[in-house]
Amino acid sequence: MSKAAIIAGAAETNSLGKLPGYSTLGLHIEAAVNAVADAGLSFRDIDGIATVSAPGPVQVAHALGITPRWMDGTGVGGTSFLLHVRHAAAAIAVGQASTVLITHGESGRSRVGAARFAPGLSSPPGQFEAPYGTFGPTTAFTIPVLRYMKDYGLTHEQLAYVAVAQRRWAAKNPRAMFRDPITVDEVLASRLVAYPFHLLECCLVTDGGGALIVTSADRTGDFPKPAVHVLGAGESMETPMISQLPDFTESGAFRLAGAAAFAEAGITTSDVGHLMIYDAFAHLPIYGLEALGFVAKGEAGAFISDGNTEPGGFLPLNTNGGGLSYTHTGMYGMFAILESVRQLRGEAAAGVDPEISVVLGNGGMFATSGVLVLGRSPL
């Protein structure tokens, strides 16, 4: 079904970083304006809208003067935008929409017009996690990794190397927030945020946005930029509480979403020329590489520290610098998709010329996942 869809427009906000002059809604609007222009369209051409709450599809569509005939407010964390692409492709295939705008904007750093998030104390996380002093992703997303380290021998140096490898990509990208090379020793000397995680093993917190235009593959060639084909997509979920993740050494949601996307596209790992794995923290590329089957369980740390995913390696991973070095507004998934689109179009700052790019998104803290298989041609 997704084979019928293309990404025809893709853009970020003019700037990323510290943008106190924009509200969350303002970032959605600027990203939408840029994506519609990138596709050579106007808002009158948009008949479908998808974004997370808040602000949600109603606020965004109304602000842009769009009256959609299809809308999707799926809000399951930072991977939501990958799910929006999947849902939009399905809607387009059955004729519920023709041209879908997907927006992301988040004043993650400046917190202008931003939603507060704290679990209600009667919810399961409020009753069974918050009382022990959790305080956002740094205190919870991080908990599984000591178990992984003990069971599979991942070292502190290998975990730190994930940040080193990604900084090497960021150094090639003028829009990356952090570009100066770093060493394993420097990562391990940065201050502890939540042992075993140091500051440089945690993502940035920034303001910014991005947007996509998804439409029918029948319209390939009608747009100014090369089409990016949605070849396969998958989604899954696992747990609303990190303490209830069934196995702390793997993500079942990553595995299931990936298997669905690869099966729909009819590809295997050897077909993949470029990979984006949502990296809110340094362990996520490790969990992601193993869940997608690029390496066997327990091997991803050495795979990365052997140089396979950095510039010059055979599996280019997180080539924008990732959430660790490029940008991370809070819901990073949109930026991972946008880097894949740039790579497939030949527009990326550190281009690796892939035919097929895979995006693995995470939502919450191993709560949800989406995977997209994107390609330069329809398979």
Place this chain on the structure above:
Amino acid sequence: MGKPVPKPVPKPVPEPTPETQPFWDGCAAGELRLQRCRACVRPYFYPRPVCPSCGSAEVEWFTASGDATLYSYVINHRPAPGFEADAPYAIAVVQLAEGPRMMTSIVGVPQTPEALSLDMPLRVTFEQRGDISLPVFEPAGEWRQ
């Protein structure tokens, strides 16, 4: 006039729901109570009125042993509101002897990687937090200090 001093925020106190009240009643009585399925006999946590393994609504409460081992943790250096005096503090997940896992604090032991060894034996104890008795864990057996 100096800068306004931010009002200290208390640590969060769980708010029981009808489905979880028996768990918190157990804690108040000094017992760690779990649920298990009458159909497939599997114990589970967190409290809910249906078995997550087989979907049966025939579930019952029982008192767990209170024995656990340390499954994983972080040592948090950025305290949540109310936890400023505790930082750095461990946020742990323990493996209960009956099978389920739960988040908790590890008390009676330094909050350091050296003192917090994965798989060390633990035993439940309770801390008063507002009207709630909160289950936490302390080293057990020869790990007791």
